[in-house]
Amino acid sequence: MRLHKNLLLKSNIKEEVVERILWIDHTSTYCATIDVNHKNALPEINELSSINRLLEDGSIKILERDSFGRYLAENELTSSEITIRNNRWDAIKELIDLEPDIFDSAKRWKLIEKNCGDNYPTTVLKHLRVYWQRGCTMNALLPDYKNSGNRGLPKKLKDKKTGRPKKYNTKNEGINVTPEVEYYFSEGIKKFKESNSIKIIDIYRFILNEYFVENISYENGKKKITLKQEIPSIRQFRYWYNKNSNSSAESKAINRKGSRRYLLEDRPVLGTSDQYISAPGLKYQIDSTPADIQLVSEKDPDLIIGRPTIYFVVDVFSRMIVGMYVSLQNASWSAASMALINTAMNKVDYCKQFDIDISEDEWPTHYLPESILADRAEFKGYKTEQLISGLGIRVENTPSYRADYKGIVEQSFNKLNRKLKPNLPGVVNKDSGARGQRDPKLDARLTIKECTQAVIQIAMFYNNYNWLKTYEVDEEMIADRVPSIPIELWRWGVKRRSGKLRTFPMDMIKLNLLPRRNATITKNGIHFTKQIFYTCLRAEREGWYQDASINGSWKVEIAYDPRSVNQIYIVNKDGTYEVCYLLEQYKTYQDIQYDELELLRENRKSDEKGYEHSELEKEIDLDNYLKELADKGQKRHKQKTKEPNKSEKIKNIRENRKDELQKANKKEAFILDEVNKYEIEQDGIDYDDEINDGTDYLLKMIMKHQEGADEDD
Numbered sequence: 001m002r003l004h005k006n007l008l009l010k011s012n013i014k015e016e017v018v019e020r021i022l023w024i025d026h027t028s029t030y031c032a033t034i035d036v037n038h039k040n041a042l043p044e045i046n047e048l049s050s051i052n053r054l055l056e057d058g059s060i061k062i063l064e065r066d067s068f069g070r071y072l073a074e075n076e077l078t079s080s081e082i083t084i085r086n087n088r089w090d091a092i093k094e095l096i097d098l099e100p101d102i103f104d105s106a107k108r109w110k111l112i113e114k115n116c117g118d119n120y121p122t123t124v125l126k127h128l129r130v131y132w133q134r135g136c137t138m139n140a141l142l143p144d145y146k147n148s149g150n151r152g153l154p155k156k157l158k159d160k161k162t163g164r165p166k167k168y169n170t171k172n173e174g175i176n177v178t179p180e181v182e183y184y185f186s187e188g189i190k191k192f193k194e195s196n197s198i199k200i201i202d203i204y205r206f207i208l209n210e211y212f213v214e215n216i217s218y219e220n221g222k223k224k225i226t227l228k229q230e231i232p233s234i235r236q237f238r239y240w241y242n243k244n245s246n247s248s249a250e251s252k253a254i255n256r257k258g259s260r261r262y263l264l265e266d267r268p269v270l271g272t273s274d275q276y277i278s279a280p281g282l283k284y285q286i287d288s289t290p291a292d293i294q295l296v297s298e299k300d301p302d303l304i305i306g307r308p309t310i311y312f313v314v315d316v317f318s319r320m321i322v323g324m325y326v327s328l329q330n331a332s333w334s335a336a337s338m339a340l341i342n343t344a345m346n347k348v349d350y351c352k353q354f355d356i357d358i359s360e361d362e363w364p365t366h367y368l369p370e371s372i373l374a375d376r377a378e379f380k381g382y383k384t385e386q387l388i389s390g391l392g393i394r395v396e397n398t399p400s401y402r403a404d405y406k407g408i409v410e411q412s413f414n415k416l417n418r419k420l421k422p423n424l425p426g427v428v429n430k431d432s433g434a435r436g437q438r439d440p441k442l443d444a445r446l447t448i449k450e451c452t453q454a455v456i457q458i459a460m461f462y463n464n465y466n467w468l469k470t471y472e473v474d475e476e477m478i479a480d481r482v483p484s485i486p487i488e489l490w491r492w493g494v495k496r497r498s499g500k501l502r503t504f505p506m507d508m509i510k511l512n513l514l515p516r517r518n519a520t521i522t523k524n525g526i527h528f529t530k531q532i533f534y535t536c537l538r539a540e541r542e543g544w545y546q547d548a549s550i551n552g553s554w555k556v557e558i559a560y561d562p563r564s565v566n567q568i569y570i571v572n573k574d575g576t577y578e579v580c581y582l583l584e585q586y587k588t589y590q591d592i593q594y595d596e597l598e599l600l601r602e603n604r605k606s607d608e609k610g611y612e613h614s615e616l617e618k619e620i621d622l623d624n625y626l627k628e629l630a631d632k633g634q635k636r637h638k639q640k641t642k643e644p645n646k647s648e649k650i651k652n653i654r655e656n657r658k659d660e661l662q663k664a665n666k667k668e669a670f671i672l673d674e675v676n677k678y679e680i681e682q683d684g685i686d687y688d689d690e691i692n693d694g695t696d697y698l699l700k701m702i703m704k705h706q707e708g709a710d711e712d713d
Helices: 048-056 079-096 106-115 121-133 178-193 200-211 235-242 250-258 258-267 331-341 347-352 381-389 403-424 448-465 476-478 486-496 508-511 537-542 544-551 583-591 594-638 646-652 653-668 673-682 686-693 698-711
Strands: 008-011 017-025 028-034 044-047 058-062 213-219 222-227 283-290 305-308 308-314 319-326 373-376 394-399 517-520 523-525 533-535 552-562 565-572 579-583
Touching: 017 121, 028 048, 028 121, 028 646, 044 048, 048 058, 079 106, 079 121, 079 235, 106 121, 178 200, 178 235, 200 213, 200 235, 200 533, 283 319, 283 331, 283 403, 305 594, 308 331, 308 403, 319 552, 331 508, 381 394, 381 508, 403 448, 448 486, 476 486, 508 565, 517 544, 517 565, 537 544, 579 583
Parallel strands: 283 373, 373 394
Antiparallel strands: 008 017, 008 058, 017 028, 028 044, 213 222, 283 308, 308 319, 517 523, 517 552, 523 533, 533 579, 552 565, 565 579
């Protein structure tokens, strides 16, 4: 196996020794590693050939699971944890880019002293060590107090001010940030959006002027205000602002500067698509397009489910399609995250899910990039923060309506549609829907799985055989005569410039990227969506369903894969998870996507609604029949000449029941066909003729048989 950044190497001689690869030089000769268990560990430079020899002789092994990383999602963190993490990140972010010098023991301390800013050098070194040991992501810098206190719960405010006491004696001792104060903060920010200022202190002064003025006076024609004695501090406002704002830094800047000024000064993407990209994994591009083909349901081929959305993730350096996703979802973060997960998947295993056998050499991409270029709509706010903090991926957003910034991935879609349209049924052409043209929905024949199979094969062809006529090679490529084919460019780049490809455990990637929602623990199981129920070993072991039956249901956060209803994952507070499986009665829906499940359920509901009128008519007919029976019984009762008294009516119920049962047994006794055939033939009549002529004689024989039975009784 080729060594890559972030791999864990465990010693088979000293069990406690586990080292993480932090960096590999572009010639694949040297690497930097650090012991993840030693509290005073520092990076060391090693030869890759030495590590490969130790792997071959069994002295060390590669760990498949990274138990040292942090799996927590951004919305699971408290504002305190986020603040501490971000402060630590600010202290080291300039240093982590100084590779490989920062790994050199002779240069490290001088670099730290030069770039530590207002922080102590020893503190910066401590943060660097934690960052390296725990997976080289922002979340590696989270504080270690997840098990202390009431995590994430707001304090109960009393008369005494909470928080640390003032260091200096001032008239203003501060106030608690009550719901009323929070309302002032919120309303003040809304009113302040008109302003062009970019400083928090200006917003703070604006709020004080609006809501915390005790008196207004005029001296020499000038307005003079007197603030209330008790006002919130700038520190309290800044803390509240960062905690309660769901906006990303980008949207905050737009609110303060205005969109025009923001685009002028802070536009996030400059230059051409592949400018400064010199190796695989430095930058991926991701984009989506509605496929030009109509599909049908796998469970019901008569049900048309519309056009799928296809995501491609393309390596900018080599033009390799490194990830993909085909779904019924519209373009969204949920769908885009599935494409990113696919980039880190082993493609041999992925293709097997769709009955396609390939070798590792045909699609050798299962790595995450250093940066990714994406649309602003799908990659902003919380989602971007999750990629940065959880997986260390830098996100660049294209401006609106600028598809040319993602020209590389756009070309992949063009090649895809050129292959789909001439060869598959149900394709959508530019004149589809025009008057006189056949509706492509009527020709839909393929399922979502078959469409995915087609896209996989097209991607494989593009990666392995498509010559890139406009690809600009550099001097090294010319010297090595590298073919301008994506897979050849990828292989050459990995061999000659391999230091930027990174790996993470799939569990860590999935828990960071899979969409999340709430599920409900009920007495019938774990309810997630559309009346689908799941179960897990922990729930059964701890008696969750019994508790729900007695005490009522409750919510749990789950992560789910939109491509399959087979499993969901309960996310625990410590970053671990529980796998939940479909209950047996819902296995009908196994192996389909949630979007298709929704379509099937809607189609079933439509059939149900369409049947309601007929069912209602038949139910009314049934009611009328039952009423007629009741009326018949009432009439028969009224025709009686003598009405028995109450005691006579109920005293012989058991005997009456026995007599009635005997009569019913005589009428309902089964007489097998061979008995009838024997008695008919005893009278010299052919049985088949009798059956053909009618049943009169047969009925006589049956009655004769019953009379004989009565005499025997």
